[in-house]
Amino acid sequence: METDLLIIGAGPAGYTASIYASRYKINHIVIGELMGGQAGEAHKVCNFPGITEKSGIELMQMFSEHAKSLGAEFLTDKVIKIEKKEPGFSVETSRNGTISAKTILLAIGTSHRKLGIERENEMLGKGVSYCVTCDGAFFKDKVVAVVGGSDAANSASVYLSQMAKKVYQIYRGEELRGESTWVNDVLSNDKIEVIFNTNIVELGGKDQLEFIVLDREYNGSNKLAVDGLFIEIGSAPGKALINHLEIKTDPEGYIEITQEQRTSVEGIWAAGDVTTGSNKFRQIVTASAEGAVAASDIFKYLKTKGN
């Protein structure tokens, strides 16, 4: 397979880049493992302008349909490796063989940050989850805990309170952060109890999560009995795919970009959550804008290369 532009990632940045690329008549392919990326996991999106309220997956379906209506080619697949060749790149995929691409847009997003405590991986799917919309429904009338104190954690608690019997929100800070609407919704919700200045240090239970251990006492004990634990402490950029390409990143691993969304490697752009752009305010609308800027610059670049 050959293409002028390979867009890696099918979230807001990738879809929007594809929409613009189609409008510019750039021959391109979008490759992604999961439609919508992390945005697709949001149970409620209330701040994408023009769309008063949708679930993340509904909104991402709208993006996807928009992109597809303009003729973009989509592959549900995983990129294994990107190699520089002259000119362009050779991209190895899991199911579609090798794709030859003149330019690449990395719209690969971020993945959920982990607590980094023992048994966290072992307990995944056994009470521990990184996605309330995926797994929340399993905890009807149960007791759950949410870790974190920003938008993702606050909205997760509110969402879970609709089905769980009780929600503990455990936060290492003194005050919840993010949108005040979510903060108020948490603090005024009878089912949610916020435990501030506290960390989780251990996960307990036999085959299934039964309790968590806190680093200080709460109501006379370090142990808190819970059926589920939702970890909502932010995201980290994926590095595996780009490590060998020597793309410049900041100390946290976010890809450094120019104002044209170019990375330090010629022929590779980046857009969305994975970059240092948009003042690191990682939103659907900012990721989309970065995708648009990238596509516009890729169009100019391909033109200079005689496309």
Added chain:
Amino acid sequence: METDLLIIGAGPAGYTASIYASRYKINHIVIGELMGGQAGEAHKVCNFPGITEKSGIELMQMFSEHAKSLGAEFLTDKVIKIEKKEPGFSVETSRNGTISAKTILLAIGTSHRKLGIERENEMLGKGVSYCVTCDGAFFKDKVVAVVGGSDAANSASVYLSQMAKKVYQIYRGEELRGESTWVNDVLSNDKIEVIFNTNIVELGGKDQLEFIVLDREYNGSNKLAVDGLFIEIGSAPGKALINHLEIKTDPEGYIEITQEQRTSVEGIWAAGDVTTGSNKFRQIVTASAEGAVAASDIFKYLKTKGN
């Protein structure tokens, strides 16, 4: 009237900033003369992600309804003058007296530079357009003209050549300006014919543009039959409102911003087309993103000031 944040401008940047401000529970007012700003003029918007196709005004209505549903206060009014006072600003309006604002977001957009000939306003949307990406697709297999000789006009001609039967590019100068790539692309394109040293003096046609009149003969006639005319002689940021504030602008008058969308004057942010942001790729989605970033930073700023 008093407010923590006064958003000046009711286009994509202003609306999105208001949506985010409401979610942050920032007490704010949006003041604008015309709902939707320049975006509201587009006959068709096909590249705002998730919305496959809407008129500019329909899309802006969606933005407006979204913003209003979250409780924002809107004033259809004109700002006459902004004056610094300690703390904050005193803003004189045309109909609502003086508004006292702790912070200001300038989302005032730009306006299309016009040819300044008769019937130019009347023919808008009837063959005359200021936006190829918005309206180019309507001229499939038609004859169009582009006015101008710099990057915007050159890229407009190239873009239109992909769908139109014939593109005349009319330029008052002797030689196309801007990037050589674009210039070469124009000059080497069989569908594009550049008419140098020439101005358009009249627009002809009954209810729809049918021909343009040139100020000198071309191929034996002053009249040139065209179905569409794209005026690409640039945009200009409004300066009147900010001149006396000593806000730093680039040589073209666009407001210079930090990555937080802050201007050089403390307490004043800017977002959207009027800024130097988003690689100057002035789109609804980029303006929206800038509005979101600004609101998020204004929230932090007001917090540090004890709000």
